[in-house]
Structures are given as structure tokens and as C-alpha cells.
Amino acid sequence: MEHFFIINKRRWFIIVETKYEIVKETLRKEIIDGKYQINQKLPTESELMKRFNVSRYTIRRAVGDLENEHYVYRIQGGGMFVQDWQRDWTADDTNKVIGVISTHVADYIFPSIISGIDSVISDKGYSIIVGNTLNDPHRGRQALLNMLDLKIAGLIVEPSQSALPNPNLDLYRQITEYKIPTILFHSTYPELTFPTLLTSDKQGEQRLIEYLFQLGHQRILGVFQVDDQQGVDRMQGMLQAYQTAEIPLMNSNIIMYQSADSYSDIIKRVDNALASPITPTAIACYNDQLATHLIGHLQKTGRRVPDDISVVGFDNYDMAQVIAPTLTTVEHPKRQLGRDAGQMILKMINGEEVTSKTYDVPMIIGHSTKKLK
Numbered sequence: 001m002e003h004f005f006i007i008n009k010r011r012w013f014i015i016v017e018t019k020y021e022i023v024k025e026t027l028r029k030e031i032i033d034g035k036y037q038i039n040q041k042l043p044t045e046s047e048l049m050k051r052f053n054v055s056r057y058t059i060r061r062a063v064g065d066l067e068n069e070h071y072v073y074r075i076q077g078g079g080m081f082v083q084d085w086q087r088d089w090t091a092d093d094t095n096k097v098i099g100v101i102s103t104h105v106a107d108y109i110f111p112s113i114i115s116g117i118d119s120v121i122s123d124k125g126y127s128i129i130v131g132n133t134l135n136d137p138h139r140g141r142q143a144l145l146n147m148l149d150l151k152i153a154g155l156i157v158e159p160s161q162s163a164l165p166n167p168n169l170d171l172y173r174q175i176t177e178y179k180i181p182t183i184l185f186h187s188t189y190p191e192l193t194f195p196t197l198l199t200s201d202k203q204g205e206q207r208l209i210e211y212l213f214q215l216g217h218q219r220i221l222g223v224f225q226v227d228d229q230q231g232v233d234r235m236q237g238m239l240q241a242y243q244t245a246e247i248p249l250m251n252s253n254i255i256m257y258q259s260a261d262s263y264s265d266i267i268k269r270v271d272n273a274l275a276s277p278i279t280p281t282a283i284a285c286y287n288d289q290l291a292t293h294l295i296g297h298l299q300k301t302g303r304r305v306p307d308d309i310s311v312v313g314f315d316n317y318d319m320a321q322v323i324a325p326t327l328t329t330v331e332h333p334k335r336q337l338g339r340d341a342g343q344m345i346l347k348m349i350n351g352e353e354v355t356s357k358t359y360d361v362p363m364i365i366g367h368s369t370k371k372l373k
Contacts (some may be wrong), residue, residue, distance in 0.1 A: 009171055019054050021121030024062035026052075031071050031082055042080040043074060072264075073170040075138075083170070084190045087149070096126045098345055099147035101140065103228075103259075105132040108289060108317045109334050113185070116338020117156065117345075124346055126153065133160045135228070135259040141168045148174075154181035154345040161259070162187035162229040181348035183341055187229035195344060196356045197337050201230050201314075204330040204361035205237030205284065208312045210245065210364060211328070212282045217310060218247055221273050221280035222254040223266065223290065231286050234314060238284055253280060263293050274309075281372060282310040287291060288317030288329050294322070295368065306370035326366035333359045 043051070048059045063080055066072045073083045084294030094226070094259055098121055102110045118128055129150065140160040147155060149172075159166070166189045175182055176193075185197040200246065212220055222238045225231035235254060242249050253276075255269050273280065285291035291313030295305050305311050305325055309353035313320060313329040337359065344354045 001237050002335045005108035007264075020054070020058050020061050023048070023052050023054060023058060024104065027062065027066060028069075028071055030067075038082055038084045040081065040082050041078075044079065053269070067170060068326060070170075071175065074167070076165045076167040078167065084145075085222060088241040095151050095153050097129050097150060097152050098154045098156065099129050099150070099152040100128050100157070101131040101132065101133060101137040101143045101147065103158050103160055104284070105130055105131050108319070109332060112334035113338040113341070116335040116340075117342040118338075120339050120342030126346070133158075135160050137161055137164075137167050141171065144156050144168060144171045144175075146193060148180075152180070154183075154349050156183045156185065156341050156345055158186050159189060159229075162189065162225045163227050163232045166191065166335050168344065181345055183344055183348070183354075185337060185341060189341060192257075195354050197341055198345070198356070198358045199230070199337075200358055200361050201334060202237040202240065203236040204239045204314065206244070206365075207361075208284060208314070209238050209241035211365070212284070212310065212312065212369065213245055213247065214308065215282075215369060217282040218251045219278060219280045219352075220282045220284055221270070222268060222284045222342070223286060223294075224256055225244055225286045226256040227258045231299075253278075263290070266290070267272060267297050269295065270297075274303075277299055280309065282312070282369070285311065286312050287314035287315045288320040288327055291327055291368070292317065292319060292323060295325075295327075310369040312369060314361075321364075321366065325368045328364065328366045328369040330363050332361065 009321070016207060036042060045056055045059050049056055049069050053242055063072060067074065073078050074080055088194050093300060101113060102113070104110060114128065114130065121128070129147070129152065131142040131147060133143055137160045169191055172192055178280070182194045183197065184194050188194070188196045208281065209220060220238070222235060224235040226235065238252070239249065242252055253273055255266070255273065255302070257266050270283070283294065285294060291311055295311055298305055298309065313327050315332040316329050320329055
């Protein structure tokens with residue numbers, strides 16, 4: 001009986017293996033023959049199960065192999081799509097172009113970063129091509145594909161919506177497979193091992209909140225963008241400051257928003273918080289850009305900064321030190337990060353080892369904060 005069981009077990013395995021191969025090879029042939037076009041969505045797992053009369057496991061195994069072989073790619077929550085399986089993204093040794101992809105090219109930080117990169121690589125005969133994702137992973141995917149099609153010498157990328165699941169992992173895996181020198185800045189994804197250039201966001205925010213504590217503020221409103229890891233880290237820094245100082249978290253309030261939210265919507269939520277029975281005496285903003293918008297709104301609605309309410313930012317926006325009042329914030333190493341990114345990518349292109357770096361963010365005390373009476 002035991003011997004009979006083993007034979008049947010082997011027969012069952014062979015049948016399953018055959019079904020899996022049939023699904024895989026049928027889909028592969030249909031992709032190659034053009035039944036499914038590049039970037040076209042494939043049928044759902046349920047539809048494929050019904051078509052081939054097989055289990056979900058069999059479909060996932062077949063499609064998983066096709067993904068590993070670069071015939072399909074997945075978008076988190078969006079389904080399976082046909083990859084451009086004929087592409088060759090091997091770097092061109094004669095190409096002297098480095099791709100830089102950022103979330104907001106025209107934003108107040110990135111011109112300095114790009115300038116820093118260019119100041120280093122231009123001396124070695126390299127130039128920059130820039131992609132702008134607007135913090136949208138789908139735009140990020142197209143930017144990556146455009147860069148890879150140009151067979152760039154290296155990539156410097158700021159991940160889009162880095163606190164959320166990465167729908168472009170398949171492309172990053174191909175970047176790794178083709179050994180394209182790549183650096184991530186501001187944040188990373190846990191599945192990736194590229195060198196990184198990061199800022200001490202959690203520690204910087206904790207430092208700002210602790211400074212507000214020193215001024216007597218305990219009822220602090222935090223306003224943080226939480227689809228980026230930087231914003232999540234800064235929010236955690238605020239919470240850590242309360243825990244370290246043993247001040248009840250009940251005294252704090254936090255507004256979480258996403259990058260697609262408008263400033264007007266965010267400010268409405270701030271107004272609602274300021275109208276609550278426990279009015280905040282200070283506001284900690286995700287960055288200086290939000291802080292300057294908010295200060296302008298507060299002044300228009302009759303609230304004086306810092307006499308009525310204190311405000312802190314993050315990043316040391318150039319305008320933050322020329323507006324009235326000047327902003328209490330922390331320094332972002334914009335140009336230095338760019339120079340370091342340029343030096344790192346050149347080393348990687350030359351086959352040299354590089355080390356990730358995290359920058360300290362020292363505090364800058366402006367006139368937007370004041371000691372409580």
C-alpha cells in the first residue's frame with residue numbers, strides 16, 4: 001500500500017506540473033504573438049482559472065515564472081500587465097548621461113540637489129536628464145522606462161510615495177539584474193538594497209518638538225504627509241518627543257494628509273483643529289513650504305505668529321529666512337546631498353564600492369516660535 005501511494009503521488013505531481021506548463025507556455029506564446037500588447041492588462045486570476053480549468057496556485061506559479069522572465073509585471077492592486085519583453089537595458093559604456101528622477105522637479109529642494117549633482121558629474125564629462133514623477137508611482141514607472149530606454153550610465157532616484165507598497169519593484173529588479181548603477185535619496189523601499197542618501201527626519205522632528213516643549217508648548221498640532229516615508233518618520237519623531245518627555249500624548253493632535261491633497265483642504269483641517277475646545281499653541285508642519293502657506297493663512301485670519309501661535313517647519317526653505325516672521329526649522333543638506341550623489345554615482349559607474357549616508361539636520365531658530373507666558 002505504501003508503494004502504491006508513492007506512485008500515485010508522483011502521478012498527481014506530473015499532472016499538476018503539466019497544467020502549470022500549459023498555462024505558462026500558452027500565455028508566453030500569446031504575448032510573443034501579439035495577442036496581448038505591451039502594457040496591456042492580462043485577464044484576472046479568476047478569469048485564467050476558468051479558462052484553463054486550474055487552481056489559483058497553478059495560475060500564480062505560471063504567471064510568477066513569466067514575471068521572473070520579464071514577460072509580465074504586476075501593479076499593486078491593479079493586476080498583471082505585459083512587459084516589453086524584447087527590451088535590452090544593458091548600459092551603454094559610451095553613454096555619458098545620468099538619469100535623475102525626483103518627485104517634484106520645481107520644488108524648493110530639488111533645484112539645489114540637481115545643481116549639486118551637476119557640479120560634480122559635469123567635470124567628468126557627464127550630463128543629466130531629469131524625470132518628474134509628481135510623487136505618482138505610475139508616472140515614476142514611465143520615468144524609469146524612459147531612462148532605461150536611453151541606456152543611461154546611472155540612476156539617481158527619489159522614490160514616489162515611499163511609505164506605500166512599491167508597484168514598480170519589477171523594474172527595480174531588472175535594474176539590479178542589468179547592474180545599472182543606482183542610488184536612492186530621501187527614502188528607500190525595504191525590498192531594495194541600493195545605496196541611499198537619507199536625512200535624519202525622525203531625530204530632526206523630535207528636536208523641533210523638544211524645543212517647543214522648552215518654550216512651554218505642550219498642546220502641539222502636527223501636520224504630516226504620510227504617503228512618503230519622510231513624513232512618517234517626522235510624525236514618529238513628534239510622538240517620540242512626547243514619550244521621551246513623558247508628556248501625555250492626549251495633549252497633541254495630528255493631521256495626516258497625502259501628497260495629492262490640496263493646501264486648501266489641509267488648511268481647512270487645520271482650521272477645524274484650531275476651533276477645537278483644546279486649542280493648540282503650536283503647529284509642527286511637514287515642511288517649510290506648508291509652514292509658509294499656513295503662516296500666511298493664519299495672518300490673514302487675524303492670528304499672529306508667534307504671539308498667538310508658534311509654527312515650525314522642516315527643510316530650511318530659502319524663503320523661510322526672508323519671510324516675516326522667519327521660520328524655526330531644521331537644515332536640509334540640499335546641495336551637499338547632490339554633490340555626494342554625484343560622487344557616489346561616478347564611483348559606482350567605475351565599479352567602486354560606495355557607502356550609504358544619513359545626514360544630521362541641525363535646528364535653525366527663527367522668529368516663528370515664542371515662549372509661552
